[in-house]
Amino acid sequence: MSILFTNVTAVTMDPAQPVIQNACVAVEGNKISFVGTQRPAGEFDRVIDGKGQALMPGLVNAHTHVAMSLLRGYGGGHDLHHWLNDYIFPAEAKLDARCVAAGTALGLAEMIASGTTCLNDMYMFIDTVAQTAFDAGISANLSCGTTWFEAPEKFSPELCADCGNQIRLADSWHGAGDGQIKVDASIHAEYTSCPPVWEWTADFAARRGLGMHVHVSETRAEHEKCLEKYGKTPVALFDQYGIWERGGSAAHCVWVSDTDMELMARKGVSAIHNPASNLKLASGVARVPRMLRAGVNVALGTDGVASNNSHDMFEEIKLAAILHKGVSGDPVAVSAWEALSMATVNGARALGRDTGVIAPGKTADLILVDLSAPNMTPCHDVLENLAFSARGSDVTMNMARGKVIYEKGEFFTLDLEKIRAEVQGYALPRIFGV
Numbered sequence: 536m537s538i539l540f541t542n543v544t545a546v547t548m549d550p551a552q553p554v555i556q557n558a559c560v561a562v563e564g565n566k567i568s569f570v571g572t573q574r575p576a577g578e579f580d581r582v583i584d585g586k587g588q589a590l591m592p593g594l595v596n597a598h599t600h601v602a603m604s605l606l607r608g609y610g611g612g613h614d615l616h617h618w619l620n621d622y623i624f625p626a627e628a629k630l631d632a633r634c635v636a637a638g639t640a641l642g643l644a645e646m647i648a649s650g651t652t653c654l655n656d657m658y659m660f661i662d663t664v665a666q667t668a669f670d671a672g673i674s675a676n677l678s679c680g681t682t683w684f685e686a687p688e689k690f691s692p693e694l695c696a697d698c699g700n701q702i703r704l705a706d707s708w709h710g711a712g713d714g715q716i717k718v719d720a721s722i723h724a725e726y727t728s729c730p731p732v733w734e735w736t737a738d739f740a741a742r743r744g745l746g747m748h749v750h751v752s753e754t755r756a757e758h759e760k761c762l763e764k765y766g767k768t769p770v771a772l773f774d775q776y777g778i779w780e781r782g783g784s785a786a787h788c789v790w791v792s793d794t795d796m797e798l799m800a801r802k803g804v805s806a807i808h809n810p811a812s813n814l815k816l817a818s819g820v821a822r823v824p825r826m827l828r829a830g831v832n833v834a835l836g837t838d839g840v841a842s843n844n845s846h847d848m849f850e851e852i853k854l855a856a857i858l859h860k861g862v863s864g865d866p867v868a869v870s871a872w873e874a875l876s877m878a879t880v881n882g883a884r885a886l887g888r889d890t891g892v893i894a895p896g897k898t899a900d901l902i903l904v905d906l907s908a909p910n911m912t913p914c915h916d917v918l919e920n921l922a923f924s925a926r927g928s929d930v931t932m933n934m935a936r937g938k939v940i941y942e943k944g945e946f947f948t949l950d951l952e953k954i955r956a957e958v959q960g961y962a963l964p965r966i967f968g969v
Contacts, residue, residue: 538934540561541585544590545558545589560893566899567895567896567897585903592883593650593900593902593933595879595888595891596653597836597885599654599836600657604641630659631965640671644946645847649928652673652901653890654673655886657723673935674936681701681736695735698735721749726761737776740780748784749784751788752770752791755790770799779802779803788826793825799831805833807835808855809851811850811854824863824868832881836851847927875921879892900934902930903932910926
């Protein structure tokens with residue numbers, strides 16, 4: 536299908552022409568075919584008049600656990616480790632595939648309505664997440680977050696359920712939908728696994744040509760206990776075992792050292808900043824300005840909404856911009872452009888996606904944002920408004936891979952009433968007995 540956007544304020548995320556007023560953007564199939572100020576020649580199946588709206592790349596949620604929408608706000612008021620062990624892990628032990636399908640669909644509805652077109656998810660029953668994301672039309676990098684709680688000497692890939700999960704997931708889903716679904720190798724974290732797991736996972740990623748997704752240095756305790764146990768930080772330790780040979784996504788990175796940052800920049804490891812989740816769990820504030828200066832690619836994620844309460848990436852954009860100004864006392868510590876980049880082009884780079892920029896040949900992941908909304912008026916600077924004023928509710932259209940999947944409150948790939956019924960009628964009673 537061919538679609539032409541006219542009269543839009545195109546926020547391209549291309550430094551060469553960051554904002555184009557009264558722009559025309561054409562989409563053919565799943566690719567952007569034209570960007571300019573003159574209407575391109577030819578006929579189009581649909582013409583969308585974008586007057587009063589900004590057209591920007593779809594948002595990339597580079598670290599999340601989407602099915603945790605079922606646990607939104609559960610166990611609040613605790614640090615990460617008490618929250619996980621006393622609330623989240625017991626609740627997750629009651630999940631089944633049907634629960635995960637319901638939670639994933641609910642989370643995807645929230646993401647899609649607020650402008651996300653691509654996500655990076657790590658969870659259990661991940662094949663169910665894959666099918667749900669595939670049906671919703673959204674792009675997804677998926678991994679299962681391998682854990683091993685027994686003694687290292689007892690490890691074998693045959694005994695580790697998550698090793699089997701990684702193999703089956705890659706066999707079934709990697710590259711599905713002409714690349715809509717990608718599979719990454721993954722380790723949950725240093726403190727939930729051990730060296731034999733890391734060796735196997737690094738080898739698996741190398742053999743299958745997969746990316747990598749790991750939780751890294753989320754809390755001070757995690758970081759310091761790793762130093763005490765191994766004499767190395769988690770970033771350096773994983774490097775020793777080959778985890779970063781193909782780069783990867785390192786979620787959180789709140790406590791990484793300057794040396795870690797240099798290694799990440801050298802190895803192409805992206806730091807996925809989760810400001811809301813890290814603040815809510817009192818994990819700390821990642822040194823994002825220092826990472827950017829070190830040459831680390833920094834992307835944004837919501838984490839699971841159990842530790843955030845929202846999948847709205849515009850909240851993360853604003854928080855990422857203002858948090859570091861306040862912490863550093865520097866009003867230009869993270870600019871509007873840098874915060875928007877984290878949620879678009881940087882996220883695409885972290886996930887190995889050819890998107891995040893409005894330019895010919897790029898994947899057509901695009902959203903329209905209403906510039907006439909009261910919270911967006913007046914608009915002296917569209918970048919400032921998108922970074923500091925916009926909300927997910929200002930998104931009027933979501934196009935993923937050239938297909939409009941949401942427009943003006945209507946979902947075209949999800950049945951919201953059916954999702955609500957599954958959540959209320961099955962998933963929540965199974966988990967909480969209510």
